[in-house]
Amino acid sequence: xxxxxxxxxxxxxxxxxxxxxxxxxxxxxxxxxxxxxxxxxxxxxxxxxxxxxxxxxxxxxxxxxxxxxxxxxxxxxxxxxxxxxxxxxxxxxxxxxxxxxxxxxxxxxxxxxxxxxxxxxxxxxxxxxxxxxxxxxxxxxxxxxxxxxxxxxxxxxxxxxxxxxxxxxxxxxxxxxxxxxxxxxxxxxxxxxxxxxxxxxxxxxxx
Numbered sequence: 044x045x046x047x048x049x050x051x052x053x054x055x056x057x058x059x060x061x062x063x064x065x066x067x068x069x070x071x072x073x074x075x076x077x078x079x080x081x082x083x084x085x086x087x088x089x090x091x092x093x094x095x096x097x098x099x100x101x102x103x104x105x106x107x108x109x110x111x112x113x114x115x116x117x118x119x120x121x122x123x124x125x126x127x128x129x130x131x132x133x134x135x136x137x138x139x140x141x142x143x144x145x146x147x148x149x150x151x152x153x154x155x156x157x158x159x160x161x162x163x164x165x166x167x168x169x170x171x172x173x174x175x176x177x178x179x180x181x182x183x184x185x186x187x188x189x190x191x192x193x194x195x196x197x198x199x200x201x202x203x204x205x206x207x208x209x210x211x212x213x214x215x216x217x218x219x220x221x222x223x224x225x226x227x228x229x230x231x232x233x234x235x236x237x238x239x240x241x242x243x244x245x246x247x248x249x250x
Contacts (some may be wrong), residue, residue: 092127093213094197096166098243099126103167118176120240126166130199130213136161139196141219145211147231154198154217160190162197163241174244175216177237183216185233186246193218193226197238211236 095109097120107127109115115122136157144151163171172187185195198217199206206212215236220226 090129090131093130094128094133094162094239094241095120095122095125096128096163096168096241097121097123097125098168098171099124099166103165114178114239118180118240120176120242128162133157133162133197133199133214136165139194141196141198141217141222143217143219143221145215145217145231145234147220147229151221152201153203154196154215155200155203156196156198156214156217159185159195159197159216163190168243171243172246174242175235175238176240176242177235178239179237181235181237183233183235184244184246185216189233193223195219206236208237214238 092107092109095115101124104124104126105128107129109122109125109127111122114120133156138155139158141154142151143154145154159173160169163169163173170187170191172185173190174182174184176182189195195216195218198211198215199213201211206215215238216234218226218229218234220229
């Protein structure tokens with residue numbers, strides 16, 4: 044089927060899983076040891092980076108540098124040429140709403156978020172094929188052809204509620220398979236959730 048064109052997905056290694064648990068535990072410890080004043084309004088306005096796109100030229104990198112550490116280092120996601128997106132930045136984009144079943148065959152929900160194509164365009168990567176990486180190390184490679192044809196979204200909400208970290212959030216790739224007959228037999232391989240990084244790649248056989 045059309046959605047099966049040159050796609051690939053893989054799972055986390057044991058080492059990656061152990062590293063993930065270590066990072067999360069360390070983060071909780073450090074959070075409890077913080078010092079100094081905190082400006083809640085500033086945090087609400089800007090927020091932390093929730094999504095990173097790599098391979099971005101200097102004209103599209105924005106002002107939020109991202110360090111090569113934590114899961115980026117564990118999974119080997121290079122931060123040179125990376126752009127970080129906060130939730131407010133993603134929220135400010137034009138959103139699309141998709142009614143979809145996830146997992147496949149479950150009761151439909153309404154997912155909201157910016158189009159993947161629009162987010163890539165804002166990073167100067169219009170028309171790129173991309174690899175999405177989730178917290179657990181799951182990777183899904185999505186060819187540019189599928190992005191242009193079906194306009195999947197980077198969902199931030201489901202049924203009006205923000206996707207939680209530890210649940211399906213902060214970001215999840217959602218396709219309109221209930222509305223596209225040629226996606227009717229699509230499984231969940233290209234529905235990565237807990238997405239935190241997007242990297243452009245060159246599909247095999249392309250010049």
